[in-house]
Amino acid sequence: MAMEPRQPITERSTLIERRKELQALGAAFQELRRAAEGVPRARRRGLLAFRGAAGLGKTALITEARDRAAAGGFTVLSGRGGENEQGSAFRVVRQLMQPPLATMDGPELRAFLGSWYDVMAAVLGLEAKGAAPAPDPTGVREGLDWVMTRIAVRKAPVVLLVDDLHWADAESLSWLTSFASRIDDLPLLVVIAYRPDEVPSEECALRALVADHGDRPHDLALLTADGVAQVVRNEVGPAAEDVFCKECWSATGGSPFETVELAIGLAERKVRGTQDDLPAMRELAAAIKGPGLIDRLKRLDTATVRFADVAAVLGSPFSPQLAAAIAVLGDDAAAEATQQLRAARILADGHGFEGELEFVHPLIATTIYRSIRPGFRAGLHNAAAEALLTAGYGPTAAARHLMEVPCEGSPETVACLREAARDYLRAGATDAARRLLTRALQEPPPPEDRAAVLHELACATFLIEPTATVRYLREALAEPDIDPDLRASVVYRLTTALAHTDQMAEAVAVAAEEARQATHPRVKLRMQADQFVWSTMHAGAPDSAARSRTLTRLAEQLPGRSLEERYILGLRAWDAVLRGEPRDTALTYAEKSLRGGMSWTDENRGFEVPLSVALVFMYGDQPRRAEELFDHGIAECTAKGWHGSHLAFGQTIAGYVRYHRGCLAEAEDFVRAGLRSADKVEGVVAARWYGVSVLIQTLLARGRQAEARALADEHQFGESAPNAVIYPDPRTVYAELLLAEGRHAEAARLLASVGEWLDGRGWRNPAWCPWQMRLASALAPISPDEAIGHAREAVRRAREFGAASTVGQALHTLAEVTGGPTALELYAAAVDHLEQSPAAYELARAQIGHGAALSRAGRLQEAADRLYQGLEGAVHCGAETLAGRAREELSAAGMRPLPLRYVKADTLSPQELRAAELTVQGQPAAVVAEEVHLTEQGVRQLLSRIYRKVGTDAAGLAKFLADHPQPGHPQPDHSEPGRSQPGHPHPPRP
Numbered sequence: 001m002a003m004e005p006r007q008p009i010t011e012r013s014t015l016i017e018r019r020k021e022l023q024a025l026g027a028a029f030q031e032l033r034r035a036a037e038g039v040p041r042a043r044r045r046g047l048l049a050f051r052g053a054a055g056l057g058k059t060a061l062i063t064e065a066r067d068r069a070a071a072g073g074f075t076v077l078s079g080r081g082g083e084n085e086q087g088s089a090f091r092v093v094r095q096l097m098q099p100p101l102a103t104m105d106g107p108e109l110r111a112f113l114g115s116w117y118d119v120m121a122a123v124l125g126l127e128a129k130g131a132a133p134a135p136d137p138t139g140v141r142e143g144l145d146w147v148m149t150r151i152a153v154r155k156a157p158v159v160l161l162v163d164d165l166h167w168a169d170a171e172s173l174s175w176l177t178s179f180a181s182r183i184d185d186l187p188l189l190v191v192i193a194y195r196p197d198e199v200p201s202e203e204c205a206l207r208a209l210v211a212d213h214g215d216r217p218h219d220l221a222l223l224t225a226d227g228v229a230q231v232v233r234n235e236v237g238p239a240a241e242d243v244f245c246k247e248c249w250s251a252t253g254g255s256p257f258e259t260v261e262l263a264i265g266l267a268e269r270k271v272r273g274t275q276d277d278l279p280a281m282r283e284l285a286a287a288i289k290g291p292g293l294i295d296r297l298k299r300l301d302t303a304t305v306r307f308a309d310v311a312a313v314l315g316s317p318f319s320p321q322l323a324a325a326i327a328v329l330g331d332d333a334a335a336e337a338t339q340q341l342r343a344a345r346i347l348a349d350g351h352g353f354e355g356e357l358e359f360v361h362p363l364i365a366t367t368i369y370r371s372i373r374p375g376f377r378a379g380l381h382n383a384a385a386e387a388l389l390t391a392g393y394g395p396t397a398a399a400r401h402l403m404e405v406p407c408e409g410s411p412e413t414v415a416c417l418r419e420a421a422r423d424y425l426r427a428g429a430t431d432a433a434r435r436l437l438t439r440a441l442q443e444p445p446p447p448e449d450r451a452a453v454l455h456e457l458a459c460a461t462f463l464i465e466p467t468a469t470v471r472y473l474r475e476a477l478a479e480p481d482i483d484p485d486l487r488a489s490v491v492y493r494l495t496t497a498l499a500h501t502d503q504m505a506e507a508v509a510v511a512a513e514e515a516r517q518a519t520h521p522r523v524k525l526r527m528q529a530d531q532f533v534w535s536t537m538h539a540g541a542p543d544s545a546a547r548s549r550t551l552t553r554l555a556e557q558l559p560g561r562s563l564e565e566r567y568i569l570g571l572r573a574w575d576a577v578l579r580g581e582p583r584d585t586a587l588t589y590a591e592k593s594l595r596g597g598m599s600w601t602d603e604n605r606g607f608e609v610p611l612s613v614a615l616v617f618m619y620g621d622q623p624r625r626a627e628e629l630f631d632h633g634i635a636e637c638t639a640k641g642w643h644g645s646h647l648a649f650g651q652t653i654a655g656y657v658r659y660h661r662g663c664l665a666e667a668e669d670f671v672r673a674g675l676r677s678a679d680k681v682e683g684v685v686a687a688r689w690y691g692v693s694v695l696i697q698t699l700l701a702r703g704r705q706a707e708a709r710a711l712a713d714e715h716q717f718g719e720s721a722p723n724a725v726i727y728p729d730p731r732t733v734y735a736e737l738l739l740a741e742g743r744h745a746e747a748a749r750l751l752a753s754v755g756e757w758l759d760g761r762g763w764r765n766p767a768w769c770p771w772q773m774r775l776a777s778a779l780a781p782i783s784p785d786e787a788i789g790h791a792r793e794a795v796r797r798a799r800e801f802g803a804a805s806t807v808g809q810a811l812h813t814l815a816e817v818t819g820g821p822t823a824l825e826l827y828a829a830a831v832d833h834l835e836q837s838p839a840a841y842e843l844a845r846a847q848i849g850h851g852a853a854l855s856r857a858g859r860l861q862e863a864a865d866r867l868y869q870g871l872e873g874a875v876h877c878g879a880e881t882l883a884g885r886a887r888e889e890l891s892a893a894g895m896r897p898l899p900l901r902y903v904k905a906d907t908l909s910p911q912e913l914r915a916a917e918l919t920v921q922g923q924p925a926a927v928v929a930e931e932v933h934l935t936e937q938g939v940r941q942l943l944s945r946i947y948r949k950v951g952t953d954a955a956g957l958a959k960f961l962a963d964h965p966q967p968g969h970p971q972p973d974h975s976e977p978g979r980s981q982p983g984h985p986h987p988p989r990p
Contacts, residue, residue: 051217059164062161266281378406731753744778
């Protein structure tokens with residue numbers, strides 16, 4: 001007859017000589033309760049770590065923590081790493097988060113997860129279907145942060161327990177490490193236990209988690225002889241002899257696990273603890289682990305042994321029904337096996353879902369698993385995979401077992417591994433997907449599927465091993481009879497991988513060769529688009545003029561019906577900007593490319609073309625349109641869990657658009673957010689170059705030269721640049737920094753080399769790279785005539801492009817390097833153009849420059865008007881140093897700055913609205929002036945203010961009015977002609 005089952009004991013006898021650990025646990029619970037109640041505290045430790053070798057009582061401490069938390073009314077979430085489950089991505093995360101989410105129905109769960117539902121459903125195993133793109137690791141971690149934060153707040157206070165953290169899957173460990181920074185601010189306590197000697201040497205996440213957070217980990221020690229004696233006497237009785245207890249200590253080595261198991265076994269045999277009982281004690285001690293445990297197990301019946309073997313293969317915790325099915329046992333036999341294994345202290349109730357079982361200690365599971373003959377063990381894994389699929393556990397659960405089965409060329413195995421890899425990719429677990437697909441390739445797959453498997457493997461390795469990605473994709477291209485769409489996707493991935501490994505020339509060559517060989521018109525167009533993308537991005541690409549002619553001819557023939565055609569049209573728009581063709585040409589192609597849609601998150605096309613199209617509008621003086629596109633792109637990336645390089649680019653270039661509008665503080669915020677996003681992703685070099693370039697420009701505009709220099713030095717930002725083309729051009733930006741530091745000769749030399757490079761490519765538009773303007777400024781104190789020549793050429797090129805902001809900036813530069821009375825007309829023309837553009841910061845610069853020149857010419861009243869306008873603009877833009885210059889000029893002329901009055905952005909006054917409507921209708925300035933009761937000069941100033949408010953120019957004003965109807969009926973302002981209007985205080989007489 002089987003012995004009565006005895007559960008693992010959790011009384012104090014299992015926690016002998018753990019006083020300090022228990023005190024730490026108690027203090028942590030008290031702090032957690034105070035935090036949940038909102039009691040102010042100077043410091044709270046949200047993480048508690050116990051570490052030690054196998055058998056030192058870590059699991060007993062985790063169990064004690066669980067019991068105390070439950071008794072205290074805390075919400076308990078628990079998980080455990082598994083020796084054989086480390087390859088199962090997010091296994092521990094799912095153990096922790098699935099139970100509280102499982103209690104919610106569909107609508108409640110969607111409401112709880114909010115916008116994160118589509119991303120987190122795949123990560124948490126709530127939904128394994130759908131064609132959602134794979135989120136990046138950064139997005140997954142932030143989504144898990146959101147879920148755990150909501151759980152902690154909703155079910156506060158929460159105790160999160162993780163045992164055997166050294167065996168946790170890499171994805172769960174990575175998340176827990178990143179989440180640690182939030183623990184102290186939540187009603188949450190994390191308790192972890194791990195074996196330091198079994199942490200993989202390459203696993204830095206766990207070490208960082210413990211080293212960077214909370215107190216030093218509690219190192220568990222072996223029990224002393226007195227401690228072992230106390231455990232033995234608690235079970236056997238106080239009469240156990242000292243000699244017997246000391247022999248128990250010698251037999252167990254002071255291991256708490258072995259001591260407790262031995263003491264319980266002695267009690268069950270009714271041993272009294274005398275010297276006569278020593279042989280029986282030694283026999284029991286030998287049977288606790290290792291060969292002795294296996295001998296003890298094999299003394300049970302065959303069905304029970306088979307049930308234990310299956311349990312070891314499944315891993316803890318496991319379903320007894322599933323184990324019975326794999327072991328081919330009926331209900332009665334399975335129940336009997338469970339009872340015997342409980343009585344033998346091999347199995348116990350699990351702490352996860354109700355009805356699950358687990359091993360009493362991980363050492364037992366490891367010992368049994370390793371005792372199974374390899375061939376039989378592989379068969380059990382195969383049977384487990386089939387049973388899991390049949391029971392509806394899904395391909396990822398089955399794939400873990402298929403990884404342990406020898407390769408047999410099974411199409412079913414390949415299909416399951418591929419499906420599991422897709423699930424992992426949807427969850428952002430690229431490394432887990434890579435392992436499965438590598439195994440699928442070894443199976444091997446049927447010949448007709450080999451190219452597809454290689455392509456999927458390349459997708460999984462792209463962020464991990466880009467060089468391996470290139471190898472897999474080249475192998476895929478070598479396969480015969482590839483589907484045209486698959487081949488196009490392979491080529492895109494290959495060119496992208498080559499570009500990201502700084503092999504830009506080869507990326508261009510691959511795309512060009514594929515475009516030449518393609519026979520299907522749509523595929524050929526797709527390949528041509530890829531070729532144009534990488535050629536444009538390649539800083540050293542030859543034959544730029546010939547490529548532009550080809551692109552022009554191609555775009556003229558395309559109506560934009562397909563996505564391939566729209567990409568070509570978008571590239572044509574961008575090429576027109578780079579080459580300085582008329583602004584209207586670029587904007588027309590840009591708008592045409594957007595009809596029908598263009599996604600920023602198409603995994604097989606990238607975001608380079610949508611980003612470039614958005615920049616066309618920015619350089620074309622329509623930054624509001626650019627912002628709309630960037631806001632859409634950022635929202636698209638965020639919704640799909642792409643919080644890495646895509647989001648970094650989006651945030652950075654969105655900041656660049658704000659910089660062009662003169663919203664400098666907002667621009668700085670966006671760009672810093674972009675750099676933070678880029679810093680979360682290893683190896684995102686291009687995104688950092690973009691971010692540093694834009695941030696240096698913004699800091700210089702705000703007058704914070706020292707910060708700009710520190711940023712440049714921190715990122716080794718200087719005269720060298722990557723092979724990829726960056727916007728704004730990094731070397732030109734660095735030259736601006738040199739100019740701000742007064743290093744004119746160095747700046748001139750650098751800018752001359754930039755100009756030689758750009759002119760060689762036929763890229764002559766000063767709107768996107770104002771190297772000639774900056775070179776003119778650098779040469780002004782060195783070679784004035786040469787400076788004027790460059791400035792005049794910049795004006796000519798700016799007029800060819802036709803953006804008012806660019807023409808105004810070029811005229812402003814020409815005025816500065818020309819000087820004297822001649823400069824006054826140039827300054828006035830610069831202000832006039834900039835007043836018709838959304839470039840508020842550049843307008844403020846030109847107004848202050850004009851005012852200073854007027855003051856030197858003795859025209860103080862006009863100077864005062866310009867300086868006050870420039871001062872208001874500079875303050876509004878956040879350009880502190882520029883505003884200071886305006887105040888100095890006013891002071892030098894004997895004028896006192898007046899308090900500034902501000903306009904409210906994006907809200908047109910009745911007078912402004914009426915002026916805008918009449919202007920859009922094409923009414924002459926005289927008619928507009930009479931209607932709104934201003935002089936014609938006052939109308940020009942009013943329109944300038946309108947353009948800055950709405951972030952567009954005269955051409956875009958009609959669209960703005962249609963898209964933003966103003967409430968109420970417009971009433972004209974009956975102020976007297978010549979009176980100061982809001983935002984332009986009337987200057988005092990000098």
